[in-house]
Amino acid sequence: MDHAATTYVDPRVVQAMLPYFTEYFGNASSLHSFGREAKEALENSREIVAKALGASPDEIFFTSGGTESDNLAIKGVMYANRSKNHIITSIIEHHAVLETCNNLQEMGFNVTYLPVDRHGLVSLSQLEDSLTEKTGLVTIMHANNEIGTIEPIKEIGKITGEHGVYLHTDAVQSFGKIPTNVDDLNVDLLSISGHKIYGPKGVGVLYIREGVKIEPVQHGGGHERGMRSGTENVPGIVGLAKAVEISQAEMKKESERLVNLRDKLIEGVLEIDDSWLNGHPSRRLPNNCNFSFERVEGESLILRLDAKGVAASTGSACSSGSGAPSHVLTSIGLTPEQANGSLRLTLGKCNTEEDVDYVLEVLPETVSELRKLSAV
C-alpha cells in the first residue's frame, strides 16, 4: 500500500520492453536498419503518449523521469526568458520542483511559494495577486504525492493564460488515475514518470506546448529535437508507452475500484480514537489515504506494519531524510508531532478488498500497542 512511492512493472510492459534489449537494440540515431527499428519504436511511443495527453507527438519529450522533467520545465523556461525572473509555485510541491526553485532562487531568480489551506489547496486569488509583469512561470502540481489533494489546475491555467504566463504542472501522481488532457487542464508543460504508472524506473515525459520558449538543460548530441541530449532509453520509452496505453484503457474502471477501496479504508481507520484524515475530503486521488494518530510515532508504526506484511509510508522526521517532518503536513497546519504520527496508504492495482480488511484488522491493534508504549 505504498504505490505513491513506486509501482511494480506490469508484466505486459515487461513483455513489450524485452525485444528492445536484445533484438531491436539499435541506436535510434543510426541510419542502418538497427537504428531505424529503434527510431520507429521511439516515434510510435511518442504517438501513444501524445494521444493520451491530447497533445501532438512534436510536443512530447522523453526524459529520465519525473525529476528531470520538472527540472527541464522550470529551468528551461526560466533560462529562455531572461527578462522574466519570477516564478510562482506552492509550498507543498514535490522536492523535484521545490529544490529546483530553491536552486534558481540562489542563482538570483525570485520565487513566490504560495501557502495552501488546511486541505492542501492553493488559493486562486492569492495566485492571481502574486502575478507580476516579471512572472515567467507558474508551477503547481496536479495532485499531491503525500495527501492526494487535487489542485484546481484548469482554473489556474485560465488565470495564467489571461496574463500570458506559462503554466507547468507535475502530473506524476495524477496521470493514469484522473484525466490529464493538456487542453482541458490549460497547461503549457506537464511532467509524468514511468515508475508511478506500472512502467519502468528511470524514464519520464515532459509535455511542452508548441510555441513555448524553452532552452535545453542537458546539452550534447541534440537528441529529442535538441531539447534533451543523450542516446534515448528505447526499452524504457517503449515500456513507458505501454504503461501509458494500459493506464488509459483501464483508468476509468480501476479508479472506480480504488475509490471504493479507499473509502472503505478511510471509514474503517477513522474508527481509531484520536485519528483523522489529512488532505481534502473529496478533491483527492482515488488511491490516496493519509492519516494522523495522536501519540504515535510514524516510523515505529511503519516498521511494525512492515513486520505484519503491510508496506506504508509516513511523513515523520526520521523517514524524510532531511530530519524534519513532512513539509506538506506542516504546511496544512499539523504540528511536527502530528506530522510525525502520520501514515500514508496508497492503493494500487494489486490491492484487493482482502488487503483492506487485513489493514483494518492489524492497524488498530498496532496503534494501540504503540500508544501503550509511549504512555510508559
Ligand SMILES: *Cc1c(COP(=O)(O)O)cnc(C)c1O
Ligand atoms: C515520484 C515523483 C516525482 C519524481 O519522479 P522520478 O521519476 O522518481 O524522478 C516527482 N513528482 C512527484 C509528485 C512524484 O510523486
